[in-house]
Amino acid sequence: MNIAVCVSHVPDTATKIKINSDEKTIDPNGVTYIINPYDEFAVEEALKTKEKFGGEIIILSVGGDSNKETIRKALAMGADKGILLKDNNSKDSLSIAKALSDEIKKLNCEIVFTGKQSVDYDNSITGQLTAELLGYNCVTIVVSLKIENNKIIAEREIEGGKEVVETELPVVITCQKGLNEPRYASLKGIMSAKKKIIEEKPAINSENCIEIIKMKKPPEKLPGRIIGTDISAIPELVRLLHEEAKII
Amino acid sequence: MSEKIIGILEQREGKIKKVSFEVMNIVSRLSQELKLEPECIIIGNEIDNFNELSMYGIPEITHFKNEDLNYYSSSAYSQIVADYAFVKGVKYLIFANTALGKDLAPVVSIKLNCGCLMDCTEISTNTGEVIVTRPVFAGKALVEAKLKSEIKIITIRPNVFKLKSKEQSINLNITVKEAKSPNLKSRVVEFKKSEGKLDVAEADIIVSGGRGLKGSENFYLVENLAEALGAAVGASRAVVDAGWRPHREQVGQTGKTVTPSLYVACGISGAIQHLAGMSSSKYIVAINKDKEAPIFSVADYGIAGDVFEILPALTEEIKKYK
Numbered sequence: 180m181n182i183a184v185c186v187s188h189v190p191d192t193a194t195k196i197k198i199n200s201d202e203k204t205i206d207p208n209g210v211t212y213i214i215n216p217y218d219e220f221a222v223e224e225a226l227k228t229k230e231k232f233g234g235e236i237i238i239l240s241v242g243g244d245s246n247k248e249t250i251r252k253a254l255a256m257g258a259d260k261g262i263l264l265k266d267n268n269s270k271d272s273l274s275i276a277k278a279l280s281d282e283i284k285k286l287n288c289e290i291v292f293t294g295k296q297s298v299d300y301d302n303s304i305t306g307q308l309t310a311e312l313l314g315y316n317c318v319t320i321v322v323s324l325k326i327e328n329n330k331i332i333a334e335r336e337i338e339g340g341k342e343v344v345e346t347e348l349p350v351v352i353t354c355q356k357g358l359n360e361p362r363y364a365s366l367k368g369i370m371s372a373k374k375k376i377i378e379e380k381p382a383i384n385s386e387n388c389i390e391i392i393k394m395k396k397p398p399e400k401l402p403g404r405i406i407g408t409d410i411s412a413i414p415e416l417v418r419l420l421h422e423e424a425k426i427i
Numbered sequence: 428m429s430e431k432i433i434g435i436l437e438q439r440e441g442k443i444k445k446v447s448f449e450v451m452n453i454v455s456r457l458s459q460e461l462k463l464e465p466e467c468i469i470i471g472n473e474i475d476n477f478n479e480l481s482m483y484g485i486p487e488i489t490h491f492k493n494e495d496l497n498y499y500s501s502s503a504y505s506q507i508v509a510d511y512a513f514v515k516g517v518k519y520l521i522f523a524n525t526a527l528g529k530d531l532a533p534v535v536s537i538k539l540n541c542g543c544l545m546d547c548t549e550i551s552t553n554t555g556e557v558i559v560t561r562p563v564f565a566g567k568a569l570v571e572a573k574l575k576s577e578i579k580i581i582t583i584r585p586n587v588f589k590l591k592s593k594e595q596s597i598n599l600n601i602t603v604k605e606a607k608s609p610n611l612k613s614r615v616v617e618f619k620k621s622e623g624k625l626d627v628a629e630a631d632i633i634v635s636g637g638r639g640l641k642g643s644e645n646f647y648l649v650e651n652l653a654e655a656l657g658a659a660v661g662a663s664r665a666v667v668d669a670g671w672r673p674h675r676e677q678v679g680q681t682g683k684t685v686t687p688s689l690y691v692a693c694g695i696s697g698a699i700q701h702l703a704g705m706s707s708s709k710y711i712v713a714i715n716k717d718k719e720a721p722i723f724s725v726a727d728y729g730i731a732g733d734v735f736e737i738l739p740a741l742t743e744e745i746k747k748y749k
Binding site: 336344 | 527529538541543544566612615619621700723
């Protein structure tokens with residue numbers, strides 16, 4: 180069973196975001212890019228699945244040359260090969276899903292893992308779109324996964340609890356923190372990743388469905404006031420919550 | 428016949444969720460601004476609280492009913508919504524950006540060959556077309572965006588579009604449609620309720636604890652204050668990574684991005700990822716020993732003191748108030 184893992188290359192969550200003068204994109208200068216944190220759970224789950232069932236793990240990413248760093252990271256964790264679907268324009272989730280599904284079709288992968296969300300544009304839909312384009316089943320926000328023969332039993336995190344979902348292969352699983360503990364790449368893994376193949380090919384052409392009109396900073400929050408340093412401040416705090424904030 | 432705007436309502440165990448009323452409010456507002464015909468659909472088995480829908484100005488409700496649809500099924504729900512939207516000639520579909528909405532909306536969008544704008548916090552029609560604002564990078568930036576597809580799907584962030592004071596109650600026209608042999612190739616077979624009462628993603632008040640609590644055994648201080656306020660319990664990434672609290676409570680860039688009316692940060696210094704996830708809360712209270720902590724830069728009201736002293740006293744004071 181071949182396994183595909185879709186990863187995205189995102190600004191480190193510790194990064195401050197600066198907006199470009201075009202007011203549509205972020206300024207990448209001085210920004211450190213990392214593998215999307217949720218995609219690490221996806222890579223780990225793929226490795227565990229391979230340990231059980233065998234097969235080859237193929238890492239896919241859509242974007243520019245710099246995405247190779249993120250693919251390399253996943254290869255260092257133990258994945259077998261990478262495919263970079265090249266596109267230097269910024270693409271929306273649907274265009275990315277079209278590129279991914281077009282490639283996955285050719286790979287004979289019955290199971291696809293990806294993060295439940297990319298921590299850049301936070302749409303949380305690429306996995307579902309890819310699944311639907313492929314005609315695969317999809318389970319999102321997964322925190323526990325069992326594969327038995329063709330059957331999938333997954334737990335997904337929802338508001339106030341977990342849903343137990345049953346479905347069948349082929350499937351796309353979008354991974355949530357808690358699913359597993361991603362391994363660190365060993366030195367040996369890092370060395371061997373340098374020799375692994377990253378195939379490069381153009382992503383299929385598709386037009387974005389979403390037009391970004393403007394990117395802006397959120398309104399600056401005015402610094403508040405420190406109303407005290409001990410319990411004597413509590414009556415004033417409660418008064419403010421009641422009279423000013425009108426919450427209690 | 429004018430074109431349709433349809434709201435997708437959500438039930439859990441037969442009860443329509445509060446966020447669905449927010450969806451109805453938006454559908455009602457947009458139908459007036461864009462001169463569209465509003466209606467709502469709900470999928471499930473028995474529904475207990477249809478009467479609560481009468482306050483939101485939309486009489487047309489279609490209930491797709493089947494005992495196998497009490498729990499969510501992405502394959503069945505998406506087919507029902509897409510087929511109905513197609514037959515009705517829908518122009519806009521509005522979902523809540525919940526675990527269900529996030530799962531369902533993109534699947535429906537492929538079936539209807541359209542795009543979706545997720546997790547919107549503002550919707551404007553001033554220019555004659557719909558332009559939404561949505562947070563990106565967990566709220567470190569905002570984008571204004573629009574859809575170029577013929578049909579448009581929008582999901583709204585819970586708790587942001589506050590419910591207006593209720594209008595006059597209207598008579599509902601509820602059409603029940605038997606959903607025959609739904610496609611159940613992917614379905615929920617069980618719901619495991621978690622212990623905590625309220626989920627941070629849905630709560631109007633959140634009390635969060637961080638490393639300043641010094642250990643999971645002290646989180647009862649946060650829980651007690653939360654209970655007094657009727658709030659959900661949240662947590663910083665540090666305490667989730669330390670295993671003190673479950674991940675579902677994590678607020679921030681790799682947890683949940685929240686916009687409650689009140690956010691109380693206890694013993695949280697305010698890492699950039701945490702601030703991104705909560706600084707759009709309407710009011711923020713910070714309690715932290717270190718008066719230089721970044722959390723105070725976003726807090727409306729701060730107490731630069733010891734959480735172990737402040738929290739019990741604050742909890743008592745709140746209880747007196749209620």
